[in-house]
Amino acid sequence: MPSSAQYLPFYLASRRTVFPTTELCISNSIRHLAYLRTSRRNSYLGRHGISNWAAPPISNQCSHTRPPLKVAPSRSVPLPLSIRIHSRTLSSSTKPNQTPSSEMAEPTGLITTSGIELLTWGTPNGHKISILLEELKEAYGTEYTVQAVDIMKNTQKQPWYTALSPNGRIPTIVDHNRGGFAVFEGLAILSYLARHYDPEHKFSFPVDSDDYSVAEQWMAWQHGGVGPMQGQANHFLHAAPEKIPYGAQRYVGETERLYGVLDARLAGGREYVAGPGPKGKYSIADMSLFGWVNVSTWGGIDLANFPNVKAWHERILARPAVQRGLTVPGGAPSRVSNSELQRRVTEGDEDAKKQLEEDRKFIDAAKEKYGYKYSSP
Structure with a gap:
């Protein structure tokens, strides 16, 4: 355990659209990094079952004088059952802080020759795939192996990874059941997994149905709208x-417009985005x-x-597979998820x-400065 300061990512998206520059500029003062001091014998993080994140390299290419934000302890969340991490199978007796992200070996290539191998990080784009894999596991017994691709270290830019995912972003899957076929981009991965691993269409629709087309439209809308704008x-x-x-007002405002579109879609008692x-x-x-x-x-x-989006979010969040998927790959939920932020404020985290x-x-x-007026669509 290092005795010097560590940094814990508050939130970092897959870098598809969040960072406009080619390389991520990391400094002591980026506000989505939380400053945590640890000691040799009594890790602040370890006491609360939080994954200990390795300190990212500090760039001298950007500067910011704003002090970083301190983080309150998080609740311990169990890792998904029977997910193999770095060729090691976790059982129901595995504690959540036994394999923190910082202690996982740095990926240098694929680690298995069977099943589905997920290369990911704990971001919204990463979680959409781990959630589906957890749902498939619960419904069909589908097993998968996961490797933590640390985007703070630019692991996704290494040659072995870009050979699988030319865009150098997470997530990526490799389907060893089908000759090591690799799929990158979240939308494509969701469609691929549903097509090959959801034979009863529990989470998808027959390809020749109108419901399939409706689902495809909303997924394209997310991929080209909500993700980039909110990022x-x-x-x-x-x-x-x-x-x-x-x-700030441009992209927050456009994200609000898109949420208005989703809210209208979920009006009139509709509980889910697509389906009959x-x-x-x-x-x-x-x-x-x-x-x-x-x-x-x-x-x-x-x-x-x-309100319709809020009710929809709460409905999906209550699903056990979703709860498990949100802890992949590090064993704990996002520090800036809505529920975690609400909990911290409620518990007096100033x-x-x-x-x-x-x-x-x-x-x-x-x-106010730019005369923003909400409207949707």
Whole structure:
């Protein structure tokens, strides 16, 4: 255990759209990193069952004078059962802090020759795949191996990884059941897994049905809209080296517009995005969106303004497989998920409360400065 300061990522998306520059600029002052001091004998993180994250390399290419935010302890969440991590199978007796992310071997290539191998990190785009794999495991017994691809270390840029995923982003799967076939991009992975591993269409629809087309439309809408726009909102709120009001109100505002579209879709008693009948059916269309909505507060979105989306989020969050999928690969949920932020504020975490209040004031001031008016669609 290092005795010097460590950094724990608050939230970092898969870097498809969040960071406009080619390389991620990491510094002591990026506000989505939480500053935590540890000691040799009594790790602050270990006491609470939180994965100990390795300190990222510090870049001298950007600077920011704002102090980082301290993090309150998180609740311990069990790892998904029987997920093999780095060629090691975790059983129901495995404790959540036995294999923290920082102690996992740095991936240098594939580690198995059978089943599905998931290469991922704990982001909204990563979670959409781990949630589906957990649902498939519960429904059909589908097993998978997971490797933590540390995007803080640019592991996803290594040659072995880009040979599988040319875009150098997470997530990626390799299907060893089908000759080592690799699939990258979340939308494509969801469709692939549903096509090959959901024969009873428990989470998908027959390919020649109208419901399939509807689900496909909403997944494309997420892939080209919610993900990129909310990712940019996160960037301008928490990662940009300077506060840029126009960028913040532009992307938070567009994300709000998209949430309005989703809220309208879920009106009139509809419970899920796609599927037959007035209520629809839980499917990969919901999974594609859920990860982003699950961190909407961090992106400056107040779900109280979108009651149908809020109810939909709570409905999906209650699913056991979703709960397990949200802990992949590090064994703990996102530090900036809506529920974690709410818990911390409720339990008196003044730093979290101050952060959210500052975000809201900044967004409101930016909207007023540029005359933002909400409208949707």
